[in-house]
Amino acid sequence: MPLKLYKRSGGSIWHYRGTVAGRRIRGSTETEDKTRAQRIAAEREKREWTRHLDGPGSTLTFADAAIAYRQSGKSTRFLERIEDHWKDTLVASITDQAVKRAAIKLYPNAGAATRNRQVIVPTQAVINHCADEEWCPRLRVKRFKVVSKIKQPATLDWVNAFVANSSAHLGALCMFMFGTGARIGEAVSLTWADVDLHARTALIRQTKIGEERLAHLPPQLLAAIANIPSNRKPDDPVFQYLHRENVRQVWDAAVKRAGIAKLSPHSCRHGFATTMLHAGVDVKTVAKMGGWKDVATLVKTYAHAMGDRTVTNVIFGTNLAQPETGKAASS
Incomplete structure (x- = not known):
């Protein structure tokens, strides 16, 4: 009827x-x-x-597609904002160019990497999930071109200077990211229930890849966390920040007081990878310990980070620390 x-x-x-x-x-x-x-x-x-x-694809809206995507247990990172943008737009009408226009509209001042990560990837993921269910055709969107920049990693000296010029919980936050490779969002989400001081471990929820990992807490990091003034209620955030944005202002102030290079919190994660690689730890282990799902991404991002061009001396058996005179060897 x-x-x-x-x-x-x-x-x-x-x-x-x-x-x-x-x-x-x-x-x-x-x-x-x-x-x-x-x-x-x-x-x-x-x-x-x-x-x-x-067929179902003829009336499938993005809102319906997003519901199905959520119900499948997929990662919902960045999803809310694009759901608000597309709403009841028919999936059949969402083209690659429409997605790129949406990325520019939603993030007018952002770079190419942000637009790719926060609009193109999740929009494509939702639609292609429905394509796997045979509700609609697959969507392919060409990414915005990202200009690769050499990223400066934090070093242990930089971290120590930062810690000396910050509060106990801010300093511990910096050391935690440097010592475990945690992202800033993962670090501020850490609660006391996730930390076992006796076992020297911390459970890190990797929101970017939707997995968890148990990180080891080296002695210096363990001491820094143990010395944070706190009632240590299970649901309380360890580092006392509710969101990554709450860190920015106090972070920059600590950097200024220390008189060190202005690095972002993410530079500590870079420092973790770079320091481990320079110490001779194999890339697969570094990826596992730092929560990189794709070893190739780790290599692409950090393999160049050594910086010292004289590293190529090892090809001829020369020590890295040996100065180069520029003169030919005598015969």
């Missing part, structure tokens, strides 16, 4: 219900205007017939 309008007892909003193309349909029009409600119900009925005749 076609969709019929009705009001719930004591309510003023029109709802609809009925059977269309063999499917039981019900919902709210979210309006008190009966004429508008009739039009909304008619449009819903039309969509159901289109879906029945042309």
